[in-house]
């Protein structure tokens with residue numbers, strides 16, 4: 001499975017995937033391209049360290065969001081990417097992305113979808129929302145990306161208990177640690193499952 005990864009920042013999930021590939025723990029996945037919407041982010045250093053080609057497609061270099069997102073889709077297609085992973089990508093993709101690259105994009109979200117999702121639900125805000133709701137469980141969701149933010153069908157979830165005394169920071173740390181292994185496992189399953197059958 002040829003993998004393209006969209007990033008915007010820290011890149012710890014990207015790092016977990018590239019580490020697993022380099023360590024022979026994710027043999028069915030070939031990372032072929034990393035695309036960032038921001039220059040100078042750690043995720044680009046991670047890609048370079050593992051020798052994965054990367055590019056930066058800044059919004060300011062394009063007249064419209066639609067043009068930029070079409071370009072992202074076209075780059076993935078040109079690299080013969082099978083599956084695109086949004087790994088800490090901080091923008092909602094425009095319909096033009098899906099025109100260029102359809103039905104094969106997944107995202108990792110640090111909560112149990114459909115809860116704690118949508119606009120503003122990024123970073124510590126997600127975990128603060130879990131605590132404010134009094135939830136006893138949280139987790140990690142991997143889902144298909146559609147036009148609607150965080151609303152595509154869930155592919156896989158892992159649940160984690162919320163502990164008494166948890167803070168947004170403590171929860172963020174535990175969930176992120178779980179994300180790394182879970183993402184690698186899920187990519188491995190997807191790669192072994194092969195191309196998606198319609199329906």
Ligand code: GRF
Pocket residue numbers: 009010011012013014087088089108109110123176179
């Ligand atoms: C992760 O928590 C992921 O679930 C969310 O954004 C964060 C990205 O972290 N979508 P990193 O850039 O992979 O370190």
